[in-house]
Amino acid sequence: MTQSYVQEFPLRLAGFLEHAAKWRPDAGVVTATGRGTTARIRYRDLLQASRRFSTALRRFSVGAGDRVATLAWNTQAHAEAWYGIAGMGAVVHTLNPRLSPDTLGSMARQAEDRVLVVSASLASLGAELAKLAPSIERLIVIDEALDLGALDAPVPVSLHGEMADYPPGEWGGDDENAPATLCFTSGTTGEPKGVIYTHRSSYLHTLRLLQAEVIGPTAADRILMVVPMFHANGWGLQFAAPAAGASLILPGRHSDGESLASLIRTEGVTVAAGVPTVWLGLIDHIDQTGEDLPTLKRIIVGGAPMGSQLMERIERRLGAIVQTSWGMTELTPLGTIAPADLPCRDAASAGRVAVGVDLLLKDENGRPLPDQREAEGRLHIKGQSVVNRYYGQSEPAVDAEGWFDTGDLARIGEDGSLFITGRAKDLIKSGGEWINPAEIESIVGASPLVSQVAVIARLDPKWGERPILIVEMADNATATDDQLVQRLRGRVPSWWAPDAVIRVAAMPLAATGKIDKQKLRDAFGQGEEAPGARQLPETEN
């Protein structure tokens, strides 16, 4: 066989940890284990621990391509399990502990998970899940100690501590296109669908994160990963940190403002990543205590729209740069991000694409918009780490030209900045015309009187659908319905004004922390005059 001109170099995720173990001897993972206590491990020791984890899996007869589920918080042992599973060629299937047992069971059955790695504090949920998913042959309990006698598990249970003297397993794997991880979509927009990430797709995604214009960590950074590992592949930070030789700071179970402030201060965190509400909690806390967090240089936000008030508060109060972003489970997950060195940052912008990703706006009939700049369309994406086919499905998830339809509505500025303007399926069709709830939510939601808002369609015998506003007021705030709706005057067409305002004590949230619009629709979306009526008038559709 003729030798290749360039050395063969399969893109393996284990390569990131091996690099950090060899070349960044002082960097590693720090985990908050409780109020003010931490556990720490250097990458070189994490590498050995991960290889012992692989040995354990092999003893449980797990082989290449088998799925191993994790139901766990952001901890050192969870990171160790990721590398241990993917390193030996099996597939990490992350499960979100905030989902219902039924949903988890459906995912685990679909994935045919063979082993479940579970945080001790989630062990009873794990045991329940094992009853619902017969493919699960064993539980491995990680993180804290656990009294196994109290656990009603239908399968054998191993403790992480048992692996301590296992020999480190060998890692191989030259097939960069082999599956490495599996994550189901959040399910706020229909049935959960599984997305497979290959070693190659996650490796290239990681290299994208390392670009100076994207997240761009260096060995001098200490990255606080508040985004859970089970959310959209953990935004890939468990790979990006060791790849850059940066230390990874994991908050464990606690992501309240006080816990995060303490961790940032004691660990000298320089970059932090999480959904906007997490940072609201942090700012509220440090406003109360008056403390500062001088090491924190940047905050990466994603997963939900960022309010301009919050962004301004963070930048002013913390002196940290906010990088807004947009992504999806189907994108590994990063789609776009605002560069840290952009002179004018804009909370409404989702940033820009980096090389390797391309965007296209289409009209409602699937035709590309003739002008791709400054016009709203349905956002499609193509690129090196974008889904092509969902797990277990035979049909591709992309159109004939290979574009994946994100379901988002968006506009792209002249400079390439992306603005997500709504979800296509959330649009309200009133009298044959479209109303975009996201625009109304953004205007009403900017009021300091409200905590969270959602606009949904209510069936209407005359107009087909009409918008209604669901609102959770801010603490101690009062306002009449008119005062709330007043903000829309002159900013949206008058007929966009919601027909009703419904106040809720607490906005229902889906397991990912996003507002659960399906629950709101079920509760409030039926016609006013005819509760339970689900049929649209004939004039619609």
Add this chain to the structure above:
Amino acid sequence: MTQSYVQEFPLRLAGFLEHAAKWRPDAGVVTATGRGTTARIRYRDLLQASRRFSTALRRFSVGAGDRVATLAWNTQAHAEAWYGIAGMGAVVHTLNPRLSPDTLGSMARQAEDRVLVVSASLASLGAELAKLAPSIERLIVIDEALDLGALDAPVPVSLHGEMADYPPGEWGGDDENAPATLCFTSGTTGEPKGVIYTHRSSYLHTLRLLQAEVIGPTAADRILMVVPMFHANGWGLQFAAPAAGASLILPGRHSDGESLASLIRTEGVTVAAGVPTVWLGLIDHIDQTGEDLPTLKRIIVGGAPMGSQLMERIERRLGAIVQTSWGMTELTPLGTIAPADLPCRDAASAGRVAVGVDLLLKDENGRPLPDQREAEGRLHIKGQSVVNRYYGQSEPAVDAEGWFDTGDLARIGEDGSLFITGRAKDLIKSGGEWINPAEIESIVGASPLVSQVAVIARLDPKWGERPILIVEMADNATATDDQLVQRLRGRVPSWWAPDAVIRVAAMPLAATGKIDKQKLRDAFGQGEEAPGARQLPETEN
């Protein structure tokens, strides 16, 4: 056929230019065309021009895999040719115009170049080369206008301007492992050998350059590429700049201090890359004029060792951070680089590896050193963009474990920093013990009295070899031989002191700008007592 889970995304070099053309509408390439004059083109227009170049090549019956040579300065048209050649699937073979026609002819014959793209100012050298390499069927003259009548070319000659109304050619190419570029090693260390870079290897190398810890350009950067495109693949900057959306500033033929200072000032250059001597010229110039270059933030140096005096002068005078680096043609070319955010920069350090590259020190018998830190060994490298086999050779260029022997001697610090300590083949064996000329050169060369120094072996009837010092004095500097050698006292073993000091008016340089030690050996390396004697005494070896 089952669809892949993730979208297919071949790593094609053309993707960098396509990205910049679509997503960074204001960025592009600026070329110095003369004293104070520039030409400029946006990436989107460069993309179209490059595709017209592909059309021209197709009309000349160039097909995928064919080699097209370039003998040209750093200009817009040269960049256009690169993308035009590689974009359509042909192979860019860069030639160094400072090499002799014979050497160039040997390279072109070995590569079987079919077309030669040549700068107008190099057209007669190109015509001469075409006579020596019968595979060349056509010349394409770029850059300035040229009177073809005065050119004695053995093959048809086309002018770049003829392509102006060609239709842009289609680019395809899904095979990321196809060759994209070809560069011969410099030949200061033996016969030139061809190194093939594939689309994939250069793509991954580019992503490495984009990492925040490596070069890390962003769309806000304007990168001055002084390193010639024909030197070691142009350090990959012609790919990294559009990939990051940064503008690329090309100096054309002029890299003297005055030209560079003018270009940096008028174009607002933020990052500049080139060999150390270029920056010496720049600093000397601005010291004379007293001007400042406030936009310049970083200087990447490579290709030769960096003196600590020069580094200090640059950082103090320019306020720019110097990133030292080490690379080779065989590495695409970057091996290691000092991160810009390293608190203590050290001229002697070559920086560190980024993920995707691994280093190993071996002893003279090819066994890995038991301790890889703080011990000197022969440097081996493995990684995603490292040569595996030279062009046209059947034997691999790596050892049984896949390591490429760089021929450099090196030591690696505890923190992973690499220090190149010499070239294995330059070592002098005196009385059975090794003397490292690089150490002597570094000590004597640090004297402000000398401009350039080289230490070579001279045959010696008693000791086998003895070191002699060749020196080019600084302007107007005088020193006795003893004064020069005096600096070594207490810093190297006393028996390392050179037996003779030979003064030359100008140090002979190879075509890459490095000192031509072979020429020095030919002139001064014969035994003192027995000129011409080449046989070592039996007690040696």
